[in-house]
Amino acid sequence: MAVASPPGPASASPSGLSPVHRLGEQAFDVVAEVGEAAYFSALTIGWMFRKLPRWSVMVPSLYSIGVSSVPVVAITGTFIGMVLAVQAHSQFALMGLATRLGSVINISLVKELGPVLAATMLAGRVGSAMSAELGTMRVTEQIDALSALGTNPIHYLVVPRFLACFLLIPLLTLMADFMGVIGGAVVSTQLLMVDSYAYWQHSREYVGSADLFAGVFKSFFFGAAIALISCQRGFNSRAGAEGVGQAATEAFVYSFIAILFLDFVIGIAWNGVYYALWPSSQTLL
Amino acid sequence: MSTGTSPPPQANAGAPVIELIGLSMRFRQQQVLRDIDLTIHRGETVAVIGESGCGKTVMLKLMIALLKPTVGTVRFDGRDMATLAEHELSMTRLRFGFLFQMAALFDSLTIFDNVAFGPREHNLYDQATLERVVFERLQEVGLPAGLEQKKPAELSGGQRKRVGMARALALNPEVMLYDEPTTGLDPIMSDVINELILQTQRTKKTTGVVVTHDMKTVTKVADRVVMLYPLTRLEPDEPQMIYDGPPDGLDEHPDPRVRQFVRGEAGERLKELNTRRHK
Numbered sequence: 056m057a058v059a060s061p062p063g064p065a066s067a068s069p070s071g072l073s074p075v076h077r078l079g080e081q082a083f084d085v086v087a088e089v090g091e092a093a094y095f096s097a098l099t100i101g102w103m104f105r106k107l108p109r110w111s112v113m114v115p116s117l118y119s120i121g122v123s124s125v126p127v128v129a130i131t132g133t134f135i136g137m138v139l140a141v142q143a144h145s146q147f148a149l150m151g152l153a154t155r156l157g158s159v160i161n162i163s164l165v166k167e168l169g170p171v172l173a174a175t176m177l178a179g180r181v182g183s184a185m186s187a188e189l190g191t192m193r194v195t196e197q198i199d200a201l202s203a204l205g206t207n208p209i210h211y212l213v214v215p216r217f218l219a220c221f222l223l224i225p226l227l228t229l230m231a232d233f234m235g236v237i238g239g240a241v242v243s244t245q246l247l248m249v250d251s252y253a254y255w256q257h258s259r260e261y262v263g264s265a266d267l268f269a270g271v272f273k274s275f276f277f278g279a280a281i282a283l284i285s286c287q288r289g290f291n292s293r294a295g296a297e298g299v300g301q302a303a304t305e306a307f308v309y310s311f312i313a314i315l316f317l318d319f320v321i322g323i324a325w326n327g328v329y330y331a332l333w334p335s336s337q338t339l340l
Numbered sequence: 341m342s343t344g345t346s347p348p349p350q351a352n353a354g355a356p357v358i359e360l361i362g363l364s365m366r367f368r369q370q371q372v373l374r375d376i377d378l379t380i381h382r383g384e385t386v387a388v389i390g391e392s393g394c395g396k397t398v399m400l401k402l403m404i405a406l407l408k409p410t411v412g413t414v415r416f417d418g419r420d421m422a423t424l425a426e427h428e429l430s431m432t433r434l435r436f437g438f439l440f441q442m443a444a445l446f447d448s449l450t451i452f453d454n455v456a457f458g459p460r461e462h463n464l465y466d467q468a469t470l471e472r473v474v475f476e477r478l479q480e481v482g483l484p485a486g487l488e489q490k491k492p493a494e495l496s497g498g499q500r501k502r503v504g505m506a507r508a509l510a511l512n513p514e515v516m517l518y519d520e521p522t523t524g525l526d527p528i529m530s531d532v533i534n535e536l537i538l539q540t541q542r543t544k545k546t547t548g549v550v551v552t553h554d555m556k557t558v559t560k561v562a563d564r565v566v567m568l569y570p571l572t573r574l575e576p577d578e579p580q581m582i583y584d585g586p587p588d589g590l591d592e593h594p595d596p597r598v599r600q601f602v603r604g605e606a607g608e609r610l611k612e613l614n615t616r617r618h619k
Contacts, residue, residue: 115448191447192447195442195444195447196440196441196442196444197444197445197446197447199406199438199440200438200440200444200445200446202406202433203404203406203433203436203438203440204433204434204457204458204461204507204511205430205431205433205434205458205461205462205511206430206457206458206461207426207430211461
């Protein structure tokens with residue numbers, strides 16, 4: 056049920072407010088928005104545990120978020136690997152460390168660049184599309200129609216998208232990692248003529264399954280953040296083409312900020328836990 | 341003939357089905373409805389008229405709890421809608437049918453799936469019965485066979501409205517809410533929709549609330565008319581509901597604002613327009 060804003064002073068008009076009053080109102084709006092987003096997230100997670108969506112409702116979300124994103128994620132991953140190889144090679148070669156290229160490319164890919172850039176790409180492709188779709192449904196009263204037909208719009212529209220993002224973005228991240236590893240290896244060994252055996256040997260020595268897991272672990276959070284932010288922006292879209300456009304833009308910008316913030320926070324937490332458990336695991340390239 | 345605060349005694353009126361008590365609605369700084377009291381009895385069809393922006397659609401959405409009032413109570417069948425739990429509210433909404441202004445069909449679904457949506461979500465029928473119900477409803481609203489597999493974007497405005505009506509009727513509602521059912525349609529299609537409203541009222545014995553600007557719809561389908569006036573044009577102590585009575589009392593009502601609306605006369609609005617231009 057949509058909730059009207061609490062009554063304010065009837066005589067106050069935005070143009071007649073003092074700067075302090077306006078600042079206060081803006082601060083209040085920010086707090087209200089954060090609260091609303093938190094409430095929306097809680098409702099989504101609550102509905103997910105109460106009742107899973109039907110398979111026929113899940114399939115379109117799984118297809119549009121997962122299958123349709125394969126080409127763009129594969130291209131992104133491949134080029135990240137290739138560009139890393141090209142950029143790092145000259146410096147490593149100057150120091151006589153060209154054979155160590157595999158270590159730096161692959162560790163950067165699986166721990167940071169693969170998950171973050173794949174999530175950023177998906178925030179643009181999937182997040183904006185979800186937000187625009189839900190925003191259009193909001194302004195054309197389709198979300199109201201769902202409620203009028205006794206169906207909870209969060210359960211019907213948001214939970215399938217949330218589950219699809221949460222489950223498939225890690226898989227897409229794995230694919231981006233794989234494509235990046237291949238792209239980096241092809242450029243390093245075929246174009247830059249780095250010795251293939253040494254390239255893979257150093258990669259194997261330095262990049263472990265824990266590094267791969269660290270990247271995939273983060274991508275679960277990225278997927279959840281993209282889904283919740285994008286759906287929430289779409290649900291609260293203002294009327295008209297401008298409102299829907301703004302919701303789609305906000306979905307990408309807020310998702311991107313959330314990805315960077317989560318990457319930082321999870322990175323610190325992960326390192327803390329990892330080096331507490333395995334203090335001797337720090338190795339040189 | 342009656343006005344504002346005292347609804348007329350209804351001939352053959354049934355029990356109250358929807359009651360709006362002291363209802364006010366505000367969106368941030370903008371107040372849309374103020375202190376509305378309205379009782380709708382079972383079996384009657386009430387037309388809600390008034391200028392654009394006077395709060396008619398908001399009132400309709402408050403009746404089915406798509407919006408929560410800032411102040412006041414909405415009762416359906418004697419129960420306060422605000423006190424209903426999530427599941428109860430969903431079940432209560434199934435007793436309503438809502439025809440949205442632009443039909444609000446689900447773009448991604450076919451016409452069949454749109455009409456089947458409500459019964460399918462609530463597991464009301466097996467597949468064979470569901471198919472029969474969907475075809476019956478589409479037939480009732482006069483849509484030709486062969487449309488079921490089309491998407492809403494492939495239909496005309498009139499066809500979309502009729503599919504919207506079939507979707508609402510698929511749940512056999514007790515109350516039908518129509519939000520500007522004839523807006524944007526040609527006069528012939530408008531008459532078709534009016535006939536469908538009458539047919540629904542006669543055959544299914546539904547209670548109806550019709551928000552409209554179309555006086556032909558009012559005279560054709562309504563037993564009772566309620567007129568709202570925009571709050572921006574009212575004094576703080578004036579009632580917002582400026583007419584509540586039978587359709588035939590509108591033309592001769594002593595309040596010039598009612599007569600002006602019914603006759604579609606701009607009146608002093610033209611003067612206001614000219615004054616603003618000069619300023």
